[in-house]
Amino acid sequence: MARVAMEAGKMGPLSMPLTLWRPFSGTWLEGAALVGGVILWEALGWLLAMPWLPPFSKIIGALNQFIQSGVILGNVASSLQGLAIGFGISLIVGLLVGALMGRYRRVEKALDIYVNAFLISPAMIFAPIFFAIFGLSGAVRIAVVIMYSVFVIIMNTATAIRTVDPALVEMASSFGANERQIFLRVLLPASLPLIFAGIRLGMGRAVKGMINGEMLIAMVGLGALAQRYGSQFEASKVFAIAMVVLIIALVCDWIVQTVENRLTSWVD
Amino acid sequence: MIQIRGLSKEFLGRDGAGTGVLAIDSLNFEVRDNEFLTVIGPSGCGKTTLLRIIAGLIPFDDGEVRIDDVPVTGPGPDRAVVFQNFALMPWADVLTNVAFGLEIRGTAKAECEGTAMRLVRLVGLEGFERRLPKELSGGMQQRVGLARALAVNPRILLMDEPFGALDEQTRRLLQEQLLRIWDQERKTVIFITHSMEEAVLLGDRVMLMTPRPGRVKEIIDVPLKRPRGQETEKSTTFVEIKEYLWENLRSMQVLDQRGEA
Secondary structure, X not given: OHHHHHXXXXXXXXHHHHHHHHHHHHHHHHHHHHHHHHHXXXXXHHHHOOOOOOOHHHHHHHHHHHHHHOHHHHHHHHXXXXXXXXXXHHHHHHHHHHHHHHHOHHHXXXXXXXXXXXXXXXXXXXXXXXXXXXXXXXXXXXXXXXXXXXXXXXXXXXXXXXXXXXXXXXXXXXXXXXXXXXXXXXHHHHHHHHHHHHHHHHHHHHHHHXXXXXXXXXXXXXXXXXXXXXXXXXXXXXXXXXXXXXXHHHHHHHHHHHHHHHHOOOOO | OEEEEEEEEEEOOOOOOOOOEEEEEEEEEEEOOOOEEEEEOOOOOOHHHHHHHHHOXXXXXXXXXXXXXXXXXXXXXXXXXXXXOOOOOOOOOHHHHHHHHHHHOOOOHHHHHHHHHHHHXXXXXXXXXXXXXXXXXXXXXXXXXXHHXXXXXXXXXXXXXXXXXXXXXXXXXXXXXXXXXXXXOOOXXXXXXXXXXXXHHHOOEEEEEEOOOEEXXXXXXXXXXXXXXXXXXHOHHXXXXXXXXXXXXXXXXXXXHHHHO
């Protein structure tokens, strides 16, 4: 027994860096930065005792309370529903319009200025208009999510399709490929990496749109919750909601990235 | 037989009208069945344009292009192109790239795979079927390009400076391989090149073109016996034709430089 323990003890420090430690060494600094940030936050929270900067532990407490009371779950579900519908529509419209713009010069010429204008302009400027059209329904939130996310997807998809190596299209034509075959067999796979970059940007913007829409017009879901506690100066609760939003954003991004990695593993 | 009569092609200016460049000016020539025709000329002589017109990839302004008396109006199953920069799909493995032309033409999947496998073997890429293009050397990539063109079993093979992007040693190996394959599977070949050795080594005839506008200067017979190889390049005929090409190309280059000064 003792010998085994000794040998294990000898082996431990040697084998650890080789097998276990190495995969983590890349994320080591990130982890340290995260832990350091939390410690700093906690310390500043107690030291400064400002109402707008509650210690981190209090935020976790508020989060825990939210979960226990079940108030967060319903709101998360409501928010996610708006996000899913809005982003789903953005994805379909964005890919379709983007593909047409990328492939056909005339469509691009006709739509480019509008897509650019909407991409640059702050979506919430149109809040009153959405309000006028949809009233206080959930459709407002969906409209805002679309407004936030669709244009970047259109833009990236159009650029992706337009910049596909013309030699590949010519190659396909030389074998007699028709427009549909060129699109499905060449243009689409070739532009997937750039299209996915747009989808990821769009996803991030969709989460922002969801919260902004909920806070400023729709008054539902997580945004409405944040708005309510914000007006009551309940900083720890606001931060707790912000954390939930952050987690949603990270999970959404992770999903997109996983699909992306599956489909574009050929990229260097 | 490929017949080219009075073929002209003008590239329009940026504004889409007027002051265009005459890339090809009233070409006349014929390519016999199973003939290996190499085309050589300085840059700007329209040799790539000519190839793309025969492939049916771009329209032309004047004259006619006929294959067995049928006018060319677009790409067709009787022709396949090998491209200078390979034009392989980077997301698809070797087998999928080789099978691409067959799949586009609606061949059944099992047959696609079988034919593609046979051609992968023919060009000596056995064992690399599942590799991506980026994992292959330039020479191997062009062998994929050649296999893809041969897979659709065209009667006419159009090759646009296929070995131009490769280093000297790789190029020589591929020339030998191409000649071996051409010996087994006779096809009409139009082969664009800027290498005089390559033009003489491969061609039954060498078509010499002049630049701006592209015209046929001369079509030179290459009476060297086949199979050709390293020994061929030492023969007097080979050297003479090569020298003759150089004299002509040299004077064109000199004229060209004066013209631009």
